[in-house]
Amino acid sequence: MDILVCVTRVPDTAENEIEVSKDGTDIERGALVYSINEADNYAVEEAIQIKERVGGSVTVVTVGTEESEEVLRREMAMGADKGILLTDDAFAGTDGRGIATILKAEVEKGKYDLILTGALADAGAGEVGGMLAAMLDRPYASLVNSIEIVDESTLKVGREVEGGNTEMNRIKLPCVLSIQTGINEPRYVGIRGIRQVASVQIPVHGAGDLGLKAEAIAPRVQRQDYFVPTFGAGAEMLEGSNEEIIEKLVEMLKAKGGLK
Amino acid sequence: MAGQIYVYIAHKGGVIDDTALELIAAAKKIDPAARPIAVVTGSGAELDQVCAEAAKSYSQVVKLASPALAHPNAEVVRKALLAILPKDAVILMPHGYLGMDLSPGLSVKLDSTYVADAIDLEKTADGKLKAVRQEYGGQVSTHVLCRMDDGIVINVRPGAFSPDESRSAGGQVVDKSGELGDLAASREFLELVQAAVGDVDITKSDVLVAVGRGIGDQENLEIAEELAAAVGGVVCCSRPIVDAKWLEKSRQVGTSGQTVKPKVYLACGISGSFQHLGGIKGNPFIVAINKNPKAPIFQVADVGIVADVVEFLPELTERIQEG
Ligand SMILES: Cc1cc2nc3c(=O)[nH]c(=O)nc-3n(C[C@H](O)[C@H](O)[C@H](O)COP(=O)(O)OP(=O)(O)OC[C@H]3O[C@@H](n4cnc5c(N)ncnc54)[C@H](O)[C@@H]3O)c2cc1C
Ligand SMILES: Cc1cc2nc3c(=O)[nH]c(=O)nc-3n(C[C@H](O)[C@H](O)[C@H](O)COP(=O)(O)OP(=O)(O)OC[C@H]3O[C@@H](n4cnc5c(N)ncnc54)[C@H](O)[C@@H]3O)c2cc1C
Numbered sequence: 001m002d003i004l005v006c007v008t009r010v011p012d013t014a015e016n017e018i019e020v021s022k023d024g025t026d027i028e029r030g031a032l033v034y035s036i037n038e039a040d041n042y043a044v045e046e047a048i049q050i051k052e053r054v055g056g057s058v059t060v061v062t063v064g065t066e067e068s069e070e071v072l073r074r075e076m077a078m079g080a081d082k083g084i085l086l087t088d089d090a091f092a093g094t095d096g097r098g099i100a101t102i103l104k105a106e107v108e109k110g111k112y113d114l115i116l117t118g119a120l121a122d123a124g125a126g127e128v129g130g131m132l133a134a135m136l137d138r139p140y141a142s143l144v145n146s147i148e149i150v151d152e153s154t155l156k157v158g159r160e161v162e163g164g165n166t167e168m169n170r171i172k173l174p175c176v177l178s179i180q181t182g183i184n185e186p187r188y189v190g191i192r193g194i195r196q197v198a199s200v201q202i203p204v205h206g207a208g209d210l211g212l213k214a215e216a217i218a219p220r221v222q223r224q225d226y227f228v229p230t231f232g233a234g235a236e237m238l239e240g241s242n243e244e245i246i247e248k249l250v251e252m253l254k255a256k257g258g259l260k
Numbered sequence: 261m262a263g264q265i266y267v268y269i270a271h272k273g274g275v276i277d278d279t280a281l282e283l284i285a286a287a288k289k290i291d292p293a294a295r296p297i298a299v300v301t302g303s304g305a306e307l308d309q310v311c312a313e314a315a316k317s318y319s320q321v322v323k324l325a326s327p328a329l330a331h332p333n334a335e336v337v338r339k340a341l342l343a344i345l346p347k348d349a350v351i352l353m354p355h356g357y358l359g360m361d362l363s364p365g366l367s368v369k370l371d372s373t374y375v376a377d378a379i380d381l382e383k384t385a386d387g388k389l390k391a392v393r394q395e396y397g398g399q400v401s402t403h404v405l406c407r408m409d410d411g412i413v414i415n416v417r418p419g420a421f422s423p424d425e426s427r428s429a430g431g432q433v434v435d436k437s438g439e440l441g442d443l444a445a446s447r448e449f450l451e452l453v454q455a456a457v458g459d460v461d462i463t464k465s466d467v468l469v470a471v472g473r474g475i476g477d478q479e480n481l482e483i484a485e486e487l488a489a490a491v492g493g494v495v496c497c498s499r500p501i502v503d504a505k506w507l508e509k510s511r512q513v514g515t516s517g518q519t520v521k522p523k524v525y526l527a528c529g530i531s532g533s534f535q536h537l538g539g540i541k542g543n544p545f546i547v548a549i550n551k552n553p554k555a556p557i558f559q560v561a562d563v564g565i566v567a568d569v570v571e572f573l574p575e576l577t578e579r580i581q582e583g
Contacts, residue, residue: 011396013531014473014500017552018399027400096364097374123395125376130364139335139446142361156450161357164455164509164517169333172446182503220373224403228554229394235548235564242572245565246579249547252563256545258467258524259491259580 001056001149001173003047004112005080006103006129007040009064009071010122020226027226036071039118041078043179045186046147047116048079054149057081059110063091063102072202077193078186088206090214096123098217100131105210107136114155115176119143126178133176141171142178262387262408263348265296268341269314269321270332270354274306276313279354279416281423284317286352286416288424289381290389290408295319296352298431301340303330315431317424323435328443334361335445342369343440348411355415363413372411375404379420389414397533398556417534458510460494466523467493470513472536473500474529474550474569481506483573484528490580496520498536514539528569532557549573 011018011027012035019028036044047058060075061084062068072083086102094102107115117129119142126142133140145166146158153173158166160180171177207214238245253259265287270277280298287296298318300311303325314321324340337358345351347370353359355377367374379401380392389408394401406412462468469488471481481495488495495511502512513520514536521542528549530536537560540546548561549569558564565572 013397013399017554018396019554020400027396096376097368100368124393124397125364126360127364127374127376130361131368131374134365134368140361140365141447142334143357158453159357159361160516161452162515163519164512166453166455168450168453170448170450175446181499185505221375221404221406224390224405226395226400226402229392229398229401229556230559235546235558235561237553237558237564237566242567242575245567246576249563249565249576250579252545253491253524253547256524258493258526258545 001050001054001113002111003050003056003058003114003116004107004110005040005044005047005058005060005075006115006117006132007044007060007062007071007075008037008118008121009034009062009068010037013122020228024225024227034067036074037118037121039120039179039181041075041186042181042183043116043118044075044078044080045184046179047114048187049184050114050147050149056113059084059112061086061103061106063087063099069202073194073197073200074189076197076200077189083200083202085202085204086206086210087204090207090212091217093219094217095219095221096125096127097131097220100128100135101217102210102212103128103132104135105212106205107132109210113174115174117176117178119178119180129176129178136176139171139175140177141169141175143180144177145180145183147177262290262350263346263411265290265294265350265352266345267296267298267318268351268353268359269298269300269310270356270358271300271302271306271310274309276310277354278423279356279418280314281317281425282418282421283352283354283416284424285421286381289421290350290383297322299324299341299344301329301332301337303327311433315429315433316427317429317431319429319431321431321433323433323437324440325435325437326440326443331449332358333445333447333449334358334365335447336443337362338366338369339443339445340440341366344436345370347371348409350408350411351413353413353415355417359415363415367413370411370413372413373406373408375406375412375414377417378414379417381414381416383408394534397531399531399554419538455509458508460511462494462496462511462513463518463520465494467491467526468496468513468520468522468524469493469526469528470496470498470530471501471528472498472530475501476529476570478504478506480570483570483577487526487573487577487580490577493522493524498530498533527557527561528573530557531555532560
């Protein structure tokens with residue numbers, strides 16, 4: 001099975017405190033640690049496991065900047081056969097719809113039986129996979145947490161739904177699936193693995209190569225600003241030495257029934 | 261001029277979802293004079309029950325009945341909606357498991373704009389939509405602006421708007437099932453598999469020690485277990501802990517996990533995403549311990565402590581054990 005996995009480079013929210021930049025038009029990017037989007041790493045692992053079972057190939061693709069190459073190499077070190085970087089000044093500032101449009105143009109240059117995306121990336125829309133599927137006229141299932149290959153043209157997939165329940169679906173290939181975190185245990189990537197793929201050529205495609213006009217990727221949804229939300233009154237912050245904090249906290253817990 | 265507002269009504273087992281009334285409030289934010297039309301898909305007597313309930317709050321309810329719509333399979337629901345919705349429709353969908361599956365593709369097929377997971381809405385003086393969304397797991401918010409006149413699909417976060425409880429519409433149900441046409445799809449619903457029952461029932465405990473990614477290491481779960489033992493509670497967790505296979509799925513609190521109603525909730529190294537908070541009900545006393553003073557959890561907690569959980573929890577446990 002020939003599989004394409006869409007991946008993206010994001011500020012690692014587990015490693016960073018995200019703050020709004022001074023002028024409020026962006027987040028403070030200076031000292032951010034970037035990594036592969038969490039769900040995308042699970043998607044690549046899933047693709048590699050499918051290839052290990054039934055053969056085929058795994059290609060990782062990203063729309064980004066030159067810096068995005070590092071996440072492609074990381075996923076190739078994991079076991080993806082090929083990486084493709086889609087970059088162009090014209091792509092900067094596009095929205096999820098634009099990203100799906102760019103990906104569609106690349107998909108049509110190849111032949112993929114299965115396309116995987118992550119369930120969600122940093123902007124939290126969870127939209128790129130479903131849009132790409134509709135543009136390609138392929139069936140789609142989101143939030144997939146299990147994949148079973150039934151035969152050459154059919155998969156059985158589990159979709160996460162409310163309360164940790166799973167909705168089982170049969171879906172025809174070729175199709176697009178968005179992969180939810182936790183579907184597998186992504187393998188570890190060491191420095192050695194990354195070194196081994198350091199010199200592999202990564203093809204770079206721009207708007208011209210993909211036959212994309214600026215209008216096709218102009219954002220329909222335009223971000224105006226960033227701000228820090230405030231909900232409710234906010235917590236009473238306990239301050240002082242740990243000892244003082246703990247004394248106060250223990251009193252509160254007693255009062256609220258949190259100590260037996 | 262933006263087009264007619266339509267609201268997709270989510271329901272289950274013949275019971276209408278809370279979002280049905282919340283989305284009326286959302287529609288009124290776009291246009292105070294809006295008379296949104298409800299769209300209900302399904303089959304059988306359950307569907308009629310839901311339509312009748314929706315008609316109390318919506319002046320017009322469009323009923324779309326078909327055996328193929330008995331389970332809301334997004335690929336089939338999309339075909340049904342495309343059969344009846346005008347291109348310039350303003351469509352409000354709950355951002356739940358169906359909405360996430362359905363709306364991105366629906367917007368492409370309608371050639372409409374899509375706004376995901378909106379938590380607030382406003383119409384600007386020049387007729388555009390200004391919506392509030394969250395990014396980076398809720399650490400920052402953003403205003404997004406887009407046109408509405410060419411049609412738009414807006415997924416609204418459940419719980420973001422207070423329900424419109426007036427129920428004074430006395431509406432009409434219009435059956436448009438005849439317009440549906442072919443609903444065959446390349447994705448077929450097979451069955452719903454219930455989540456496995458785990459070793460501990462976290463929904464039964466009055467005190468929960470909840471651990472998140474901030475606990476850092478599987479070995480550190482021990483210090484949470486010790487605290488839980490000292491306070492007579494049990495350990496639950498956020499999703500990354502389950503994704504990493506450190507605890508069973510049945511310990512996860514949130515929209516894709518358990519709903520809990522404890523008296524006291526100690527959130528340790530949890531950022532406070534809405535998916536996690538969605539599983540905490542009954543207004544418990546929430547204590548948040550997080551090393552980041554700006555973590556969103558501090559906005560919803562009653563008491564906040566800026567500390568490293570790995571250092572703080574054992575000290576707290578020790579003090580409690582002293583009595
Ligand atoms: C400088 C800058 C300005 C921007 N301005 C705007 C703006 O004004 N308005 C706006 O709406 N957006 C803007 N964007 C884009 C936005 O930040 C998101 O990258 C985009 O909307 C994707 O949204 P998401 O994170 O919700 O992706 P989701 O739809 O949540 O992502 C789901 C999956 O889609 C795939 N995917 C997502 N992004 C990519 C990618 N780049 N390459 C390959 N696969 C991908 C991944 O598999 C991912 O897991 C801007 C981006 C940049 C860098
Ligand atoms: C469809 C869907 C469903 C989901 N369902 C759920 C769900 O049911 N439940 C759920 O929990 N999530 C769910 N999620 C995931 C959710 O979006 C968040 O990613 C998740 O809740 C984050 O977990 P966290 O707070 O533990 O981790 P993070 O967001 O990574 O936060 C870790 C926190 O720990 C703090 N920290 C780090 N180190 C320390 C330290 N040493 N001491 C103190 N603090 C520290 C950090 O400052 C940070 O605030 C779902 C996501 C999707 C897309």
